Amino acid sequence: MTERLMMIDPFTYFLLFFKATLFSSGGFSNLPSLHQDLLANGWATEADFGQSIAIGQISPGPNGLWVISLGYFTYGYLGALLALIAITLPPLLVLAIEAGYTRIENQLWVSGLMRGISLAVIGILLTVVWAIIGRSGLDWRSWLIALAALLLAAKRVNIIIILGLAALAGYLIYR
Structure with missing residues (x-):
């Protein structure tokens, strides 16, 4: 920078x-x-x-x-x-x-x-x-998390819940 x-x-x-x-x-x-x-x-x-x-x-x-x-x-x-x-x-x-x-x-x-x-x-x-x-x-697993987040957002799920679930999914998949 x-x-x-x-x-x-x-x-x-x-x-x-x-x-x-x-x-x-x-x-x-x-x-x-x-x-x-x-x-x-x-x-x-x-x-x-x-x-x-x-x-x-x-x-x-x-x-x-x-x-x-x-x-x-x-x-x-x-x-x-x-x-x-x-x-x-x-x-x-x-x-x-x-x-x-x-x-x-x-x-x-x-x-x-x-x-x-x-x-x-x-x-x-x-x-x-x-x-x-x-x-x-991004790999296919990342796309899957992004798609799930998009679907949840379309159903008007709270952004904090979406971010928490995405973080949990990322942790479980990529640890």
Whole structure:
């Protein structure tokens, strides 16, 4: 991480996080943009993303806070601070333009626009998830645990229970 720290331009780093958050809809929707930009610059690894997402899932609070962990893993305390500021500014901007939105929110084209954007985010997110999974070197047993976790999540089982069961399965299978 030390070599990476010397390569990072703080302003560009901040702008990448700000852009990703500004053009996302919350949670993990900024993942594709950050994944592409940080990997392209050599400022993050797949492991940084995996660890950040895991920490974001087990931490209390909104899912979007995983970005702060990513900032820390890629650029230390300054990265965490820059990521925090970058994910805080877009919601403040939304509050500032909310008055204008109330004038157009009932327009038919607005709901169509939002639906199209949401579907594009889902497609891009699935592409990034597939790329992360493809490079993780999983064997068939790992896929089985992941499939079981997915099925439990689809049945709305509490995430803590899913993580506990996955940890137990991993321990029993790989010990």
